[in-house]
Amino acid sequence: MDIAALITWVVTALGGFYMLGTWIRRGGIRQQQSGTSRLPAPVVFGHFALAAIGLVVWIIYVVADRNALAWTAFGLLLPVALLGFVMLARWIPVYRDRAAGAPPAATVAQAAEEALPAERHFPLPVVLAHGLFAVVTLVLVLLTALGIGGS
Template sequence: MDIAALVAWVVTALGGFVLLARWISRGGLRQQRTGTTRFPAPLVFGHFLLAAAGLIVWIVYLAADRPALAWTSFCVLVAVALLGFAMFARWVPVHRTAAPDSAAIGDAREETTPAERHLPVPVVAAHGLLGAASLVLVLLAALGVGGS
């Protein structure tokens, strides 16, 4: 269970890196000043940094086999999931709006399109599902299900 949780968490992180890079490359940080993006930078980077910290704690748990570290990872992952749900709730209305015209790419109208509008739906879905699987696997491992 421990290694399954690690694998799920790492694959989730890879999807998260793709989403973060896409958001930044589409102007998410620049849009903070104009309010175009619905993702505040502290929410985005808080999600990222907490997930990375939790993963590090999980790796230390795997090396040290200390139950307290497993529970710490789980608690951090719960906070990460809550931030992820907040971003998902902000992303859904943006995704449901009409796609920007292809002619608008590169002109001033592109700056009015939130950066999160460009996040690929399959990556968002996989990231969320794998994140939920990671949370469940970490909980099961912390409970001692499946041995360590």
């Protein structure tokens, strides 16, 4: 089960890296001053940092098989999940606005693009897959830490 958790964690991280890269590339950091982005940079980078640290701890756990490391990784995942839910709640209205709005005209596309939140460019399938794999990872890590299913 520990290897399954590692695989789901890595898949989750890949989706997260894609969204982080999209958010940065589309000006998410610059949009902090104007308030255009609904995702605060400390939340975005806190989510990323804690998830990355947790993944490193989990890899060490898989190699060393020390139960304390499994619980440490699980403890790190809890605030990661909380920050993820905060970002999801702030992203949903942006997604709804995108789904309801018409695409900007070609002549004003650049100006309109600057006024759009960076997270508007997150593809729905990536967001859904990231969340689904994150939940599966959290459950697998908990079960492994509890000693259910072997390690």
